[in-house]
Amino acid sequence: MPHSTNGADSRRARHIALVILGALIVVATYLYLVVWRPTEIAHTSTGRASLIAIGGYVIGAVLLAVGSIHRLPTTTVALIPVAIALNIVVGQIVSVIGLPVYLDSIGTVLVSVLAGPAAGVVTGILTNVIWGLTLSPIALPFAVVQVVIGIFAGTAARWGMFRRVYTAPLAGLVTGVVAAMVSAPIAAFVFGGATGGGAGAIVGAFQAMGQSLLGATTLQGLLSDPVDKAITFTVVALLLIALPARFLQRFPFARAHRVFGRTGPKAAQTALAREG
């Protein structure tokens, strides 16, 4: 990422340190809650697991956002509010239309693909912060899930998985599996599995089959997240085809990693044909 100010080396080192620290805290939180699995939390509500889940994930996400935001050029910063509004408005419309998916991360994926994972991480975290400020504070603890989406979508774009419409859903499936695993401890320890009507019923069904609370929320996430993210990634890939090539080429990240592969007049023609 180009940084136009001179003498910014020490500041940049500090931002990289923040990103690394944030990532370490998120990973450590996950490992503590899921892999090391404190025994007390399985059978009582008196565990400190919920504090660790909410604290570790929120602090980690905030550090990641603070470290990432300084690397963003003004074009990207101007793009992010539009992407966040897209996340929130489409997320709401989808719930009003009554679709069985969330589709609340289209903007995050779009920004990650155009401007890189750092921009996607900032978009994702701030989406949930603003969601928390305006609609429901319930979204706030899940900010870390959007971090996962931002990082994975940006990496998939770097590997060229958005050049073809059929490779995008694959990247979405993988992202969805990781997102489900990361969000499960929050759903289990902070919300007791009750994040929504349908989701709660599925968690209950898995518990009745003999799963632990964490196992039940993980399985519930694995049922819904991969499908949701596969659809989101496909929608973004289709949108990228429809957007004018001139707009797409404005982003240094997209140019440097040839995110769209074929460019120039031919791509623009295809875009026009699809639009018509």
Added chain:
Amino acid sequence: MSSTVYVDRGSPVHRLNPMTKLVAMLCVIVIVFALPVWWVSGLVLAVAIIPVAVISRCGRTLSRISATILLPILVVLFVVQGLTFPGGKTALVSWGVFTVTSEGLHFALGIGLRLVCLVLASVLLVLTTHPGDLMSALTARGMSPKFGYIISSTLQLIPAFRDRANAILLAQQARGLSVKGSPLRRIKIMMPLLGPLILGMFTDVEDRSTAMEARGFGSTARRTSLVPVPDSSVQRVSRWVMPAVSLAVIVVPFATGAL
């Protein structure tokens, strides 16, 4: 339609520095989550949150918003955990295959009261603090102004975005697009909606970023504040006292072995 829930009642709570309210909210949440006993949450609710809500004169709005958020979650929580909690042994009531266990209800009570505190405290902060003031206060304390720009800008964009989305949906319906049908069919509706929506919103981005760059947005120099947020020495002290008290409340029970 406004995208913030802020209501200006001019109460003493509204006049507090946003940082004071933010610190208070964080302290409440940390106490409630660190001391995982249901009566701690109840006590915090009765001693801290409800009195502040009464003083702020937003009690009715607060209960309306919180009820819409919390009711579905609490109902699902008690039903699901009451019936299927994995550690449930003591049966209270049972009909056929359904058995309500006291462990399950106890677990749901612990989680539920904690969630009530979390939601009430954060909604109260949002109700009594204008997002602009919160951003100014945080930026004055060294937060990157980019965060302030993104958050304030999004809050203004959401209503415009929603209007544009509705206009496009109506235009497509006028062309004969049906919004009814199977889920797969309804996913297809998203494309003729999203395409024009994103194209329209994104074409504004380039002009905006040029204008911002011309006004020194990318500069890393420290800014001065145009609108200073009122503060007092009492609040400055209380912002250190509140975390200290919370820490004591959390550590003492463990140190003395009471928990």
